Amino acid sequence: MTQSAVPVHVPLATEPLGLMGSLKAARTNLLSILPEIAVRQPMVSGRTGIRWHMIMDPGAIRHVLLEQVDNYPKSKATKNILRPAIGDSLFIAEGAHWRWQRRTAAPVFSHRNVMNLAPVMSAAANRSADRITAAGDRAIDFLDDMVRTTFDVISDVTFSGEGSFDSDAVHRSIDAYIAEAGKISLLDMLGLPDWIPRPGRLLSGKVVAQMKQVADDAIDARRLRGQGDIPDLLDLLLAGEDPETKRRMNTSELRDNLLTFIVAGHETTALTLAWSLYLCAFDQDVQDRARAEAQSVISGTTATGADVGNLPFIRQIVDEALRLYPPAGIISRTATTNDTLCARQIKPGDTVMIPIYALHRNHMLWDDPNAFRPDRFADRKAVDRYAYLPFGDGPRICIGASFAIQEAVIILATLLARFRFDLVPGREPDPVMILTLRPNTGVWLTATPV
Template identity: 30%
Template sequence: MVMVILKTLLVILVTLIFKVGYDTISYYWLTPRRIKKTMEKQGVRGPKPRFITGNIIDMASLLSNSISQDMDTISHDTVPRLLPHFVAWSNQYGKRFIYWNGIEPRLCLTETKLIKEFLAKHSSISGKSWMQQQGSKYFIGLGLLMANGEDWHHQRHMVAPAFMGEKLKGYFGQMVECTNEMLQSLQIAFESRKNEVEIGDYLTKLTADIIARTEFGSSYEKGKQIFHLLTKLQVRCAQATRHLCFPGSRFFPNTYNKEIKSMKKEVERLLMEIIQSRKDSVEIGRSHSYGNDLLGILLDEIQKNGGSLNLQLVMDECKTFFFAGHETTALLLTWTTMLLASNPYWQDKVRNEVREVFNGGTPSLDQLSKLNVLQMVINESMRLYPPATMLPRMAFQDIVLGDLYIPKGLSVWIPLLAIHHSEELWGKDVNEFKPERFASKSFMPGRFIPFAFGPRNCVGQTFAIMEGKIILAMLISRFSFTISENYKHAPVTVLTIKPKHGVQICLKPLEP
């Protein structure tokens, strides 16, 4: 009897080892080889990949060289600096080429017609790859940004109400209040003879304050603690993703992994305290809803739809709100302020429009839609400095896209920055700051996609634009500002496009 059990266990063990071995060989060798051959038959080639690391070392070397020096002047020609591998390989292999992030093959796609078709029609059979999900696992988890398939559809349905109609209007007052507090801080800085400020710090703190209040309501102080931890966690996770191509790297007991797990644990402890207090309040009858903030709306939607409360998912959505709702808006505001500070003509033009629309009073929600010049400036800022350089999607099924056959397992990477800076699409003045190019609201679909496109577009884009307009309108009506001589133009990428040394501007308060 004992021998039979031992033989059975041995068979199970051998089968398991064989399966793990086959899956590993398939993942690291067979599947990439199949995809490479399929694409070569269509004439799509690229740089030769190294074993395991693919083209990661080549990309790192090109990027290290390109960002080693700050720019001599404020030049918006940033593609060679931030996407040097795209420039090198597109020149060598053409508009379509394939490169390797470790063992993950990536097809670079720049044709706007195909991009539009891919994002609009194939969202249900494409999404985030395993490597992308693992790279952000400890940072934002499997919230809406990283979910796929039915999970994504379910989460989008749950999250969408928080960014629509009356719910969206409810955040307006908090945005105005927080912005007034920032403007007072800037006034105090000026009165203490500090007329030069690093505006990025102020805008980052402001957007963190707004998302903490709109997401957590009265618990916003705890929300600020979460923000600081998530900011550190983002940097650590970005550093750790470099090693993901090595099997089991996420389990290595190195400094990165230890710090990441420790910070994730602390973030989730703070989130659980906020969520549990909401649950307790409803369960004992003290409140009939979980609250009017983003967290409360999410919990109410789950309850309304009869779903059980998946606490990990709720925490992942909260972290996603923080990253997507704070980080990208802070950078949009920082880059736009830099552009206005170095272009006084457009700064005056926006200020005159704000004065005409607001008539010297506090802004109202209805007035925001009348700020057409400001919207043009924001669009041009997002064209020149989009929140992300690339838009990734992996094909979960074989896809036919125009004359292109995309096999299952191939990631499609859309270089947003390169498309936004394409001379072919935008003209010879593509690297100039010219908001008037957005005077016409109709332009070629697929060439301007800062919030992506199709069903998987950014659910919070209306929230972000509303917040951006409020802050910029209030800032420009209280202060004039010029770019400081100390400003060094040095965009870098850490998941998002950031100014390496911040943005220093010189402020001057305006007469009421």
Template identity: 35%
Template sequence: MSAPGPGAAAAPAAVTGLVFRPLATLRSLARYGDAVELPLYPGHRLFVLSGPRHAEHVLARHQDNYLKAFTYRSMRAVLGTGLLSGEGETWRRHRRLLQPVFTRRNVAGFTPQIVEATRRMLDSWDRHPDGTRIEVSGEVSALALDIVGRVLFGADMTGRTGQIARALTLLLPAVAIGTFLPFLWGPRSTRAIRAASERFGGPLAAIDRPVRQLIAERRATPTVDGPPDLLDRLLTARDEEDRTRLTDAEIRDEVTTFMLAGHETTATTLSWCLALLSAHPAVRDRLEQEVDAVLAGREPQAADVEKLRWTTAVVNEAWRLYPPVWTIEREAVRSDVIEGIPIPVGSTVAVPAYLVHRNPAVWPDPERYDPTRFLSDADRDRYAHIPFGGGRRACIGAGFAQLEAVLVLAMMTQRYRLELTAGLPRPLASATLRPGRRLPMRLTCRP
């Protein structure tokens, strides 16, 4: 049984749509069903799978049969071979080295640094007159970069956040080419990807300089007190199996990757949370009530996160509607069958979280914003909510991202309300699913 999809005459328009209008095109393809097949280019087929069982099959149960697709080539060209873009034994080795940084206990230990960075941002907001308009995306971007610097690299990013954030923002289009451009020309697009990466060499150099500086400073002054952070692990850890260390290039690639991924994911999440709360005052009122009851005016601690259930639900619902990792592509290294659909060897398989999270068989009224979906242990498939992927390749920093988003959102809610000055923005499918325009919001003190 083959999967339904656009016929030969309509397929080119669908493929072009995936490049220039990816979200609208994905929703259009979903009308064919949870599994859609279309010719990508001569001799190669694309399968778009949007059911939780499809996601589990590709990302977990049969993950060894599905490697990173050629769509990740530009990510490697821009960011190097870090955890986000690496594959095979190199990826497994790096994952083994870095996993101890992101254990549940270690992540909870990041709380004081997250709280301190957020306090500094909120204190700077206190200097604004009530009703001031601020550009929220830029504010939370700088905050997220500050937190990543302090938590993962033990570095004070003050004075560098603006430059690095601008450079990272300019790099995102080059990274996004890896998702879009190959759909038109397949592996032959590599030359165009390299050309685009060279075009963005200025922003890449702007990041490379502080990254090298961070590494040099840590080598000169190693961490003495406290548990090792990510940079310590990168510089000193030896592989348990072959006792080798990472090369300078590997260290640089991982620092750059975590700086981009750790900053962009949180900034995007907080932007969507604040925009959605402004558009749904009843949800925001309940959030304020919970934060006031749990924290009683004090700053949050790690133990408070479990009590902030509505705050966590608000974050999860934002991730459902606007997942940071909005699509995942894999290449089948052997022929397979997924839910009765034959997948030829070499085919590209896309699992868009954007569609999985809107699957009406799992999520009733899927376009409705409703954090109550995450308040109960509903009998829901584990792979119905995959904002950070799944299986062994699930984002190593997912727990850190959730802790950070809940803590920052709770602290913002304690002091301020933020109101949209325009309507809810449309999403832009780039390297992440970010608001498609700047996000000016009116800042007012809580009554």
């Protein structure tokens, strides 16, 4: 591919935005607050109501996420946005409350358990292929289809066989909540106290209550029904206990963590798949190479869990899609003690951001960083661990990372083995981040059987 052939990306800020400019940018596309120098420098600092720092230096990131993790809890803004929906679950809990939940949930995502759930992923991939076939030569929004596909997976592996579980209702509630509550408030930008109500979160209260009630009912029904032949995520969590304290999760803790897995476990993988398909349509040579690999490995029409380890190039495409379009484009922490990062003073209360989007495109860390080159990941040991953080790192690395990668490879391989994907002229995706980095105008492609 030539140097000029670069897939869609976000224009970064070339001049200071100020408080109101930053607020407007944050409410329309959070990535547009990133200064262009963030892809060329190890650190950028400023003040927009509160002191903030963006770090793109792998050593400083390691310090924050691993070496001094207790001194950099998740930011107040992150917690304020998500706590109404997912409580003090794994994603936002801190300290001892986080540690016991992590110890309890970690076995749920063991390699054995994730492999046991692979048939659900294969079945969802097959249903997606059937929908694509039924569409004929019409263009399809693959963002919509991948969201449907991954939500099928997460609902089936979370509440399998639960006839009373209304997955569509939960899906609608999640979308409604993100649309209202996911936008940054001026009160957050100014660093005002948590007890001052944020209007968007007040408006979303009804849908949150409905979502929680549906999950509570399903948990109660499972307790009465008991475990199925192959335990799903709910079975495993119900059976789980902290090996140190022997504590088990009560209904509200189960519900909050299950909703965390549902929220985080379907949209992020759907986005990865939608961007992967766009990139394959963007570069037909990559697509042809991936299809040849898939067709040589898959026996029959659908990839399985056993195939994943034999699909290294398709895994590289997924890795490169996560580099160019990380679902969590920015993660933020709040400093609790005095510290020094990249020779700059950090004070208690400062916001420390790791702009994953800028980190993954930093010219100091990546060759031709805006280009689509899956072969960057042919030797993963050559990639600096703290230069590539699609799932975060340190003790708070995403607990479902292996689940997500397995799912993405199974679905992508199944689709590439069966179809050729082409761009629709004039309908390029528009990368926009509110809570996650979405192709805001969809990913419109045509699919031709091969």
